[in-house]
Each structure stands twice: as structure tokens, then as C-alpha cells.
Amino acid sequence: xxxxxxxxxxxxxxxxxxxxxxxxxxxxxxxxxxxxxxxxxxxxxxxxxxxxxxxxxxxxxxxxxxxxxxxxxxxxxxxxxxxxxxxxxxxxxxxxxxxxxxxxxxxxxxx
Numbered sequence: 366x367x368x369x370x371x372x373x374x375x376x377x378x379x380x381x382x383x384x385x386x387x388x389x390x391x392x393x394x395x396x397x398x399x400x401x402x403x404x405x406x407x408x409x410x411x412x413x414x415x416x417x418x419x420x421x422x423x424x425x426x427x428x429x430x431x432x433x434x435x436x437x438x439x440x441x442x443x444x445x446x447x448x449x450x451x452x453x454x455x456x457x458x459x460x461x462x463x464x465x466x467x468x469x470x471x472x473x474x475x476x
Contacts, residue, residue, distance in 0.1 A: 366449045367453070368455045368457070368458050368459055371447075371449075371455050371459065372459060372463050372466055375425060376463070376467070376470070379421050382394075383414060383418045385397060386414060387400075387414055396417070426460065426463050426464060429459045429463050432445045432447060432456060433445070433456050433457065433459055447459070
């Protein structure tokens with residue numbers, strides 16, 4: 366797997382998670398269930414989901430950057446190596462790839 370493929374899969378996972386949240390009580394998540402219980406209008410719900418998507422994207426980016434040693438994870442800053450099962454090292458450019466992917470998508474263009 367290449368770093369780009371890995372990041373594409375990470376973004377797909379984020380999208381699937383947010384889609385699960387948007388299903389409300391019909392979905393498999395507690396957050397989705399709670400969204401149905403707080404009585405939001407459709408516009409408010411869309412805005413909340415957009416903020417959730419942004420938060421999940423930013424949190425994921427922070428964790429990826431922490432793995433690569435660009436920021437600290439829990440107060441400890443060091444570099445880790447992420448290697449796939451065939452021995453390909455994925456770390457080194459993941460944070461930058463994810464940032465570009467999020468920057469060019471709806472994550473950071475919610476306005």
C-alpha cells in the first residue's frame with residue numbers, strides 16, 4: 366500500500382463514520398442517536414454534522430502528525446514508523462497528504 370492509498374482509506378473511513386452519525390437513531394452510533402434527541406432543525410443538524418466532520422478530520426490529522434513526530438501525542442513527541450503487512454513504510458508524508466486531502470474537500474470548505 367502506498368501512503369496516498371492509506372490516506373485515501375483514512376478519509377473514506379471518516380466519511381463512513383460521519384455518514385453513520387447522520388443516520389440518527391437508525392444508525393449504529395450513540396452520537397447519531399443523540400443527534401435525534403436534541404431537537405435540531407434540518408439546517409442546524411446539517412451544520413452540526415459539518416462541524417463533527419471537521420472535528421473528526423482535524424483530530425485524525427493531529428493523530429497522524431503525532432505518529433510522524435510533527436506534534437506531541439499525550440505530551441510525548443517522538444516519531445513512529447507505520448509499516449504495512451508487506452513491509453512498506455507509510456510514514457513520512459502522511460500528515461501532509463491528509464492535510465491536502467482535507468483542505469481540498471468539504472472538510473475545510475464548509476463556510
